[in-house]
Amino acid sequence: MKCDICSAKIETTFLGKIRGTYVRDAKGKQKAACFECQRKLVTKEALLDALK
Numbered sequence: 001m002k003c004d005i006c007s008a009k010i011e012t013t014f015l016g017k018i019r020g021t022y023v024r025d026a027k028g029k030q031k032a033a034c035f036e037c038q039r040k041l042v043t044k045e046a047l048l049d050a051l052k
C-alpha cells in the first residue's frame, strides 16, 4: 500500500488497518493517504486537494 499523495509506503497494523486514512475522490475512487499526510492536511478537503 502506497500513499497517493507523497508515494510513501503505508504501514499496516497487525489488524490489517493502515497507518493513515482512505479518502474518496470526486469520481468515487478510493485513495490512500499516509499518517504523515493525514497529520499535515488534517481535513478530507485538504487531502483531496493534494491528490489533484
Ligand SMILES: [Zn+2]
Pocket (backbone or CB within 6 Å): 003, 004, 005, 006, 007, 008, 033, 034, 035, 036, 037, 038
Ligand atoms: Zn503521504
